[in-house]
Amino acid sequence: ALKFDINKIRNDFPTLNQTINGCPLVYLDSAATSQKPQSVIDTITEFYTFQNANVHRGRHTLSEQATYSYEQVRDKTAQYFNVFSKEIVWTKGATEAINLVANGLKKRLNESHTIMISPLEHHANIVPWQIVSQQTGAKLIALPLNKNGTLNTKECCEFIKETKPALLAITQASNTLGNITDLKPLIRAAKDVNSLVLVDGAQGALHLKPDLRELNCDFYVCSSHKMLGPTGLGVLYGRYEQLNTLDIYQSGGEMIDKVYLTHSTYRPAPAKFETGTPNISGVLGFGAALDYLNELDHAKIQQYEQKLFSYAAQKLVKVDGITIYSNLSDNIGTLCFNLNDEHPYDLATLLDGYGVAVRSGHHCTQPLMTHLGLNGTLRASFCFYNTYEDVDIFIDSLKKCIALLD
Numbered sequence: 001a002l003k004f005d006i007n008k009i010r011n012d013f014p015t016l017n018q019t020i021n022g023c024p025l026v027y028l029d030s031a032a033t034s035q036k037p038q039s040v041i042d043t044i045t046e047f048y049t050f051q052n053a054n055v056h057r058g059r060h061t062l063s064e065q066a067t068y069s070y071e072q073v074r075d076k077t078a079q080y081f082n083v084f085s086k087e088i089v090w091t092k093g094a095t096e097a098i099n100l101v102a103n104g105l106k107k108r109l110n111e112s113h114t115i116m117i118s119p120l121e122h123h124a125n126i127v128p129w130q131i132v133s134q135q136t137g138a139k140l141i142a143l144p145l146n147k148n149g150t151l152n153t154k155e156c157c158e159f160i161k162e163t164k165p166a167l168l169a170i171t172q173a174s175n176t177l178g179n180i181t182d183l184k185p186l187i188r189a190a191k192d193v194n195s196l197v198l199v200d201g202a203q204g205a206l207h208l209k210p211d212l213r214e215l216n217c218d219f220y221v222c223s224s225h226k227m228l229g230p231t232g233l234g235v236l237y238g239r240y241e242q243l244n245t246l247d248i249y250q251s252g253g254e255m256i257d258k259v260y261l262t263h264s265t266y267r268p269a270p271a272k273f274e275t276g277t278p279n280i281s282g283v284l285g286f287g288a289a290l291d292y293l294n295e296l297d298h299a300k301i302q303q304y305e306q307k308l309f310s311y312a313a314q315k316l317v318k319v320d321g322i323t324i325y326s327n328l329s330d331n332i333g334t335l336c337f338n339l340n341d342e343h344p345y346d347l348a349t350l351l352d353g354y355g356v357a358v359r360s361g362h363h364c365t366q367p368l369m370t371h372l373g374l375n376g377t378l379r380a381s382f383c384f385y386n387t388y389e390d391v392d393i394f395i396d397s398l399k400k401c402i403a404l405l406d
């Protein structure tokens, strides 16, 4: 049976316990960024209060302790994803991680190559590939997408096998729809034709906790701030032989082996990708976020999130005038919808008046919006710290907004 102490969890997240516009906050924007447990906040404060020192530099006590704690989080991250520590590179976010890979592959790409993305991608997994395509002559193409925004796995596998892309860059779950990509068959098809595979795990890393060894992708990116951790930190996983042969993206101190006035040699991965003073407090905060997630147990989180999502979807479907664009099965807990032809911003502003925080707009997925024939939508995204009461307030507030608009 599900033992999930939601009251305790709510108390761990201070931001959730406040009123907005005189109403209790109902935070339904975790796909944009998750809230942070007190332990993450405390870890960051403690670092600056008692432990502050730079890493990998000094031999003094504080520096050695900072380096040790910092590297321990790399180990924890590797464990979370079931990969090796030397396969984890710190970046400033999922966006920078994708840019790192795109730039690192550039020298290998030319007119004979194809880069394949999907129409579901966040702009962060589109624009870097457009630029690399312009710079190298490699062709950029997209997988076919059903009218309703779902990928037909079989059709996509056939397309991959026919096209034989040099690289497939695809999201684990759509940030706009919440739809989960059936990655395993797609990766198998890509591997059958020797394609590299990059998975954008910005939305999947928390809700789906992938075993990356089993998933068998070459690169995986995600952001700490969507996984209960601080902003300004991202994770790049690279299969070691792929990571180590990737060209460097930025350069300077720390990533070098020997520097002469005219040239330098670099350290092996992951060090060769980590130049300059890193986001030390961010890494430590992310470590606390992983500890929090590990303590909760992923199976319980997922079970709770799925039940909450079904409850919300069932209620939203019944509201007059609402169209839902999300797939209601295989979803990480995101509801993408519109009300008749009301502008999503208007409804989001009205909902905010009731303390309900939802996202509105194109969600950094303009090609998907074009595909669906929309200018924008509302998006309510759920996390395990949301409650059934949040759902009830959201739906009741939505009905009040609809009455106001009538």
Ligand code: PMP
Pocket: 031, 032, 092, 093, 094, 095, 096, 122, 124, 125, 171, 173, 174, 175, 200, 202, 203, 223, 234, 364
């Ligand atoms: N990919 C997806 C699917 C996302 O949802 C996001 C964040 N909205 C990103 C990439 C970019 O992540 P970040 O802004 O943290 O770099």
